[in-house]
Amino acid sequence: MIRVELPANLRTLANVGREVAVSVDGPVTQRALLDALEAAYPMLRGTIRDAVTQKRRPMLRFFACEEDLSDQPLDAPLPEEVAAGREPYLVVGAIAGG
Amino acid sequence: MTTVRLLVGTHKGAFVLTSDERRQQWKVDGPHFAGWDVYHVKGSPADPDRLYAAQSRGWFGQVVQRSDDGGSTWEPIGNQFQYEGATNTHKWYDNTDHPYEFLRVWHLEPSLTDPDTVYAGVEDAALFRTTDAGKSWEELSGLRTHPSASTWAPGAGGLCLHTIILDKDNPNRIVTAISSAGAFRSDDAGKTWRTITKGLRSQYIPDPDAEVGHCVHHIAMHPSRPNVLYMQKHWDVMRSDNSGDNWHEVSGNLPTDFGFVIDVHAHEPETIYVVPITSDSDHFVMDGKLRVYRSRTGGNQWEALTKGLPQKDCYVNVLRDAMTVDSFDSCGVYFGTTGGQVYASADAGDSWKAIVQDLPAVLSVEVQTLS
Numbered sequence: 289m290i291r292v293e294l295p296a297n298l299r300t301l302a303n304v305g306r307e308v309a310v311s312v313d314g315p316v317t318q319r320a321l322l323d324a325l326e327a328a329y330p331m332l333r334g335t336i337r338d339a340v341t342q343k344r345r346p347m348l349r350f351f352a353c354e355e356d357l358s359d360q361p362l363d364a365p366l367p368e369e370v371a372a373g374r375e376p377y378l379v380v381g382a383i384a385g386g
Numbered sequence: 387m388t389t390v391r392l393l394v395g396t397h398k399g400a401f402v403l404t405s406d407e408r409r410q411q412w413k414v415d416g417p418h419f420a421g422w423d424v425y426h427v428k429g430s431p432a433d434p435d436r437l438y439a440a441q442s443r444g445w446f447g448q449v450v451q452r453s454d455d456g457g458s459t460w461e462p463i464g465n466q467f468q469y470e471g472a473t474n475t476h477k478w479y480d481n482t483d484h485p486y487e488f489l490r491v492w493h494l495e496p497s498l499t500d501p502d503t504v505y506a507g508v509e510d511a512a513l514f515r516t517t518d519a520g521k522s523w524e525e526l527s528g529l530r531t532h533p534s535a536s537t538w539a540p541g542a543g544g545l546c547l548h549t550i551i552l553d554k555d556n557p558n559r560i561v562t563a564i565s566s567a568g569a570f571r572s573d574d575a576g577k578t579w580r581t582i583t584k585g586l587r588s589q590y591i592p593d594p595d596a597e598v599g600h601c602v603h604h605i606a607m608h609p610s611r612p613n614v615l616y617m618q619k620h621w622d623v624m625r626s627d628n629s630g631d632n633w634h635e636v637s638g639n640l641p642t643d644f645g646f647v648i649d650v651h652a653h654e655p656e657t658i659y660v661v662p663i664t665s666d667s668d669h670f671v672m673d674g675k676l677r678v679y680r681s682r683t684g685g686n687q688w689e690a691l692t693k694g695l696p697q698k699d700c701y702v703n704v705l706r707d708a709m710t711v712d713s714f715d716s717c718g719v720y721f722g723t724t725g726g727q728v729y730a731s732a733d734a735g736d737s738w739k740a741i742v743q744d745l746p747a748v749l750s751v752e753v754q755t756l757s
Contacts, residue, residue, distance in 0.1 A: 295445070296421070297421050297422065297443060297446060300419075300420065300421070301419075301449065301462065330462075331449070333465065334447050334448065334449070335446040335447055335449065336446075338447065339447070339448075339465055339466040339467075339468075340466060340467075340488070345445065345447060347445045348445060382445065
């Protein structure tokens with residue numbers, strides 16, 4: 289299982305804790321992971337990626353293994369540590385505040 | 387026993403306020419969707435326990451929620467708002483052409499007869515409809531593809547379709563308003579649209595009586611007289627006696643020409659309410675005094691209603707969807723402020739009381755009269 293950490297507003301929307309686990313069939317890429325996440329939690333459709341264009345929402349970033357993967361190709365393999373469930377894939381909201 | 391339910395959308399969630407017919411003691415439930423902007427919550431006239439809520443946030447886009455139990459529990463429903471066909475353009479702030487792109491839902495208007503049918507007014511300005519209780523949304527694209535649509539430009543709040551009025555006597559008629567394009571009417575259930583702006587005059591647009599470009603803030607109608615429309619425009623309060631074909635100004639003795647809300651008494655079609663705001667530069671009430679103005683003559687003659695409202699050091703705004711009326715014999719009037727207060731009057735505006743004082747900034751207030 290792949291671990292995904294969600295920002296607070298999406299945890300509330302999906303009624304889940306800080307981290308969820310999803311399974312991915314086939315190569316573990318960002319696209320496959322996000323597809324699996326939305327399949328498991330349909331209420332998240334449109335909140336991480338635009339529902340029509342499927343583009344990442346501009347005020348969200350994707351991190352894993354201390355790397356910013358936000359602008360990496362969606363079909364590139366995710367780090368082995370993430371695919372093996374040893375490290376989480378982080379969906380992070382841009383920081384707001386003063 | 388709950389007989390009246392207020393649905394309050396705020397910048398940080400939704401609240402459901404309930405009371406009995408006396409409307410003196412209120413129970414506050416919420417926040418629902420905490421931390422999210424809730425632009426609008428509205429119940430179905432055909433099934434009062436069926437509610438719809440428009441929940442959005444800059445980070446996460448649009449979510450739409452449905453309740454089938456009067457707001458106790460909610461379920462996310464479809465949130466895909468895809469413009470039909472090739473995307474056209476509107477004018478951007480710098481007068482360049484900008485493609486229409488969906489940003490958020492401003493207003494949800496449930497059908498008067500079918501709880502599964504709801505209209506959604508969105509930014510960038512377009513009208514959507516669901517007929518399956520929100521599972522899917524389809525655009526009524528005749529509005530966005532109106533010949534003038536390429537010239538529409540956003541107001542400071544965005545190019546938003548914020549007003550949708552349905553007519554119980556004529557299911558084919560829909561009236562909408564868009565900031566800052568103007569007002570539009572369909573007489574064929576949303577297939578085709580015409581501008582209804584004749585008589586509107588806006589001093590600070592290049593052509594003051596242009597067909598499009600007027601910043602309409604809100605329109606209200608009394609169900610018993612669907613041909614009479616009242617409008618709070620960016621400047622001036624206007625009235626039409628022929629479904630928007632022609633408008634004339636009824637600002638009369640109002641202290642300012644600016645404001646957002648306008649509504650009509652439930653049983654007196656000539657009694658209307660507005661909350662004048664200082665100006666488009668100063669989005670707060672005048673002189674530190676929160677005053678609702680009531681006209682019992684369909685406009686022109688206005689009286690200030692102040693009993694129970696703060697009359698010093700008050701600098702709040704009342705946004706376009708934040709006033710509503712109930713249908714008890716003694717008509718209740720309600721409004722919410724950007725300071726987080728929701729005020730209620732159980733006597734048609736003669737006196738007021740704050741139901742709650744410290745909610746997040748209020749974006750919308752709707753009421754359901756349940757018995």
